[in-house]
Amino acid sequence: xxxxxxxxxxxxxxxxxxxxxxxxSENIFNFNSVGWFRQAxxxxxDMVATINVGGVTDYANSVKGRFTISRDNAVNTVYLQMxxxxxxxxxxxxxxxxxxxxTYWGQGTQVTxxx
Numbered sequence: 001x002x003x004x005x006x007x008x009x010x011x012x013x014x015x016x017x018x019x020x021x022x023x024x025s026e027n028i029f030n031f032n033s034v035g036w037f038r039q040a041x042x043x044x045x046d047m048v049a050t051i052n053v054g055g056v057t058d059y060a061n062s063v064k065g066r067f068t069i070s071r072d073n074a075v076n077t078v079y080l081q082m083x084x085x086x087x088x089x090x091x092x093x094x095x096x097x098x099x100x101x102x103t104y105w106g107q108g109t110q111v112t113x114x115x
Contacts, residue, residue, distance in 0.1 A: 002026055002104045004095045009109030012085055020080040022095030022106060028071060029053055031097040034078045038091035049080060085113045
């Protein structure tokens with residue numbers, strides 16, 4: 001069974017930075033893409049950033065220029081570097097990996113941006 005384990009969430013002030021990590025139990029090249037999604041209270045879960053097997057990245061417009069997704073193939077981990085955090089970035093952040101029609105999710109990590 002594929003497992004995705006997120007870490008790195010926490011409380012940060014506006015303008016601050018955090019780096020999230022997603023440790024994948026299998027070789028990340030087994031998946032079509034791995035990415036980060038987030039869900040704020042009362043809202044739907046939205047894509048934040050993804051990286052596909054070829055290394056092509058995609059970002060939500062709201063995070064372009066502030067967030068960077070990357071991966072370390074040697075340790076099967078995908079990262080989300082978040083800079084210039086805003087209040088509206090507060091959410092539970094989930095790691096997702098998909099292959100063909102199968103999608104795997106992590107348990108989520110809370111990111112709270114507050115002064």
